[in-house]
Amino acid sequence: MSDYIGEVVxxxxxxxxxxxPRVGEAPxxxxxxxxxxxxxxxxxxxxxxxxxxxxxxxxxxxxxxxxELRREQPQIFELLKTEFHVLTLGYLDAGKIxxxxxxxxxxIHSFVFECTDDEKEALSSxxxxxxxxxxxxxxxxxxxxxSSLLGAQRARKSDKDFMVRMGKSxxxxxxxxxxxxxxxxxxxx
Amino acid sequence: xxxxRKDFACELSDRIRLAKEELRLKSENWEELSRxxxxxxxxxxxxxxxxxLDIVRPLPERPRNYTALSSDGSQIFPDRHEALPCYLINIxxxxxxxxxxxxxxxxSGPSLFYRDEDRFTTWxxxxxxxxxxxxxxxxxxxxxxxxxxxxxxxxxxxxxxxLSDGTLILWRLEAAPPxxxxxxMVPFLRILEEFRTLRVPVAGYIxxxxxxxxxxALRVGLCPEKVSFCNxxxxxxxxxxxxxxxxxxxxRFLFSTVLDAGEASAVFKxxxxxxxxxxxxxxxxxxxxxxxxxxxxxxxKWVAEDGRLLSLVHTLIFDQARKGKGYxxxxxxxxxxxxxxxxxxxFFFSLIRExxxxxxxxxxxxxxxxxxxxxxx
Numbered sequence: 001m002s003d004y005i006g007e008v009v010x011x012x013x014x015x016x017x018x019x020x021p022r023v024g025e026a027p028x029x030x031x032x033x034x035x036x037x038x039x040x041x042x043x044x045x046x047x048x049x050x051x052x053x054x055x056x057x058x059x060x061x062x063x064x065x066x067x068e069l070r071r072e073q074p075q076i077f078e079l080l081k082t083e084f085h086v087l088t089l090g091y092l093d094a095g096k097i098x099x100x101x102x103x104x105x106x107x108i109h110s111f112v113f114e115c116t117d118d119e120k121e122a123l124s125s126x127x128x129x130x131x132x133x134x135x136x137x138x139x140x141x142x143x144x145x146x147s148s149l150l151g152a153q154r155a156r157k158s159d160k161d162f163m164v165r166m167g168k169s170x171x172x173x174x175x176x177x178x179x180x181x182x183x184x185x186x187x188x189x
Numbered sequence: 190x191x192x193x194r195k196d197f198a199c200e201l202s203d204r205i206r207l208a209k210e211e212l213r214l215k216s217e218n219w220e221e222l223s224r225x226x227x228x229x230x231x232x233x234x235x236x237x238x239x240x241x242l243d244i245v246r247p248l249p250e251r252p253r254n255y256t257a258l259s260s261d262g263s264q265i266f267p268d269r270h271e272a273l274p275c276y277l278i279n280i281x282x283x284x285x286x287x288x289x290x291x292x293x294x295x296x297s298g299p300s301l302f303y304r305d306e307d308r309f310t311t312w313x314x315x316x317x318x319x320x321x322x323x324x325x326x327x328x329x330x331x332x333x334x335x336x337x338x339x340x341x342x343x344x345x346x347x348x349x350x351x352l353s354d355g356t357l358i359l360w361r362l363e364a365a366p367p368x369x370x371x372x373x374m375v376p377f378l379r380i381l382e383e384f385r386t387l388r389v390p391v392a393g394y395i396x397x398x399x400x401x402x403x404x405x406a407l408r409v410g411l412c413p414e415k416v417s418f419c420n421x422x423x424x425x426x427x428x429x430x431x432x433x434x435x436x437x438x439x440x441r442f443l444f445s446t447v448l449d450a451g452e453a454s455a456v457f458k459x460x461x462x463x464x465x466x467x468x469x470x471x472x473x474x475x476x477x478x479x480x481x482x483x484x485x486x487x488x489x490k491w492v493a494e495d496g497r498l499l500s501l502v503h504t505l506i507f508d509q510a511r512k513g514k515g516y517x518x519x520x521x522x523x524x525x526x527x528x529x530x531x532x533x534x535x536f537f538f539s540l541i542r543e544x545x546x547x548x549x550x551x552x553x554x555x556x557x558x559x560x561x562x563x564x565x566x
Contacts (some may be wrong), residue, residue, distance in 0.1 A: 055524075060514075073512060075285055075293040075522055 006112035031149020036109035043086035099128035124152035127169035229417035236402035237458025248451030254288030261523035270558030275303035281526035313366035398485035408432035448478035481515035
């Protein structure tokens with residue numbers, strides 16, 4: 001289990017929160033990830049937070065470089081945690097990815113892995129993930145669209161039309177908000 | 190109220206001035222005061238003197254690589270209103286390594302005590318239930334056992350310091366009967382002996398100390414008698430005793446005017462009665478200005494008499510306190526890791542009740558315990 005990138009510490013139907021094994025080492029914003037236990041759940045990282053492990057203790061300023069801190073205040077890295085929030089996109093149902101909320105959320109303490117290129121390709125084969133982002137409250141939707149599209153494009157090396165297809169989908173989803181659509185498309189270039 | 194406080198502060202500063210002057214004067218002929226202190230019989234704890242009193246030891250250079258080890262404990266005392274008579278002691282482990290191989294290990298481990306041999310102790314030949322006093326002493330012993338385990342489990346023993354929160358003088362055992370006292374003291378001294386064999390200095394750190402040992406030595410110096418016997422004081426008829434002008438001061442006040450940040454005082458010998466049992470581990474102490482306050486540092490005799498170990502304690506305690514913004518970071522973390530909060534206590538007893546129910550074991554709590562949990566209107 002050395003290659004896991006997180007462990008589920010809070011689990012819900014619409015998404016889950018995972019703790020990174022080391023401080024500051026969360027998967028990047030917009031990454032496609034999956035859980036391992038039970039029926040795997042797929043999702044997108046939309047928030048990464050590093051802070052104190054204990055609610056009553058707040059990180060303080062030390063006026064030191066990161067290297068100095070590691071040398072002279074090594075305990076602080078044991079007292080911090082990095083957690084990332086994941087928006088659920090779908091789950092594995094009889095060997096096939098279903099673009100719907102999983103009947104059961106991932107079990108607490110499931111490990112989280114970064115999706116393989118094949119999984120990323122499957123998750124982005126349709127525009128369902130874009131719709132999931134746009135219809136989710138409390139996620140930075142536009143930036144998540146951009147990051148996830150760029151990530152999917154990297155995984156789909158040979159798919160030249162991918163961005164065009166997704167752009168068309170976006171223009172449908174955002175047909176009532178031209179300014180927003182234009183902003184997303186401009187930032188994708 | 191403010192005026193009274195102000196008057197008191199003015200009076201205090203006069204006393205501190207006088208104490209500082211005495212410190213300087215007595216340092217010129219410290220051997221004489223040392224002898225007088227040795228021969229006198231007072232009702233207070235008086236610092237043993239083996240060097241000029243006003244020595245200021247500058248901050249030694251800190252080794253680039255070092256390890257600070259510490260442990261602290263916290264407990265859930267037995268509650269006779271709860272379902273089972275048991276208690277818990279949580280002991281923390283802190284290993285902070287600095288320099289090239291920097292790293293930190295923070296953790297804690299609880300121990301549950303429920304057997305008869307844990308719940309009862311022998312006190313003056315009688316078998317009595319372990320109360321808060323007994324459990325606290327047991328906890329102190331466990332903390333030192335843990336630090337020793339950490340020393341043994343740590344690869345690099347050079348430049349290592351073992352730090353404990355509070356005094357190394359187990360004065361609470363003074364009033365205990367010999368059977369109980371030996372039960373704590375013998376293993377405690379054995380642990381100190383192991384530290385000595387490993388050449389790892391152990392130090393007790395006291396923040397904001399209220400001790401007056403050095404002031405008391407100066408009071409002995411102020412006494413016009415050749416040797417002071419307080420219970421035969423010939424000056425009780427006078428409006429003010431000759432030793433009174435600096436009474437009420439603590440050593441902290443005095444050394445705050447003597448030491449700059451990083452500097453440490455001379456090393457003094459504690460005269461606590463319990464130390465008669467300590468032998469080679471007799472406790473000595475010094476004061477250090479850590480920048481934010483004057484702290485008292487206690488070390489066993491073999492550290493006090495070893496220049497290298499004493500310098501190491503001096504510089505590492507200062508560094509630890511700087512890192513902890515005024516309080517040694519390893520001790521602060523040891524506390525944080527060990528602490529058992531009221532919420533944890535409630536959870537602990539509710540877990541026990543749950544486990545009993547799951548095992549079909551009748552749970553009976555006192556009506557008082559019940560009434561506290563479910564207060565009616």
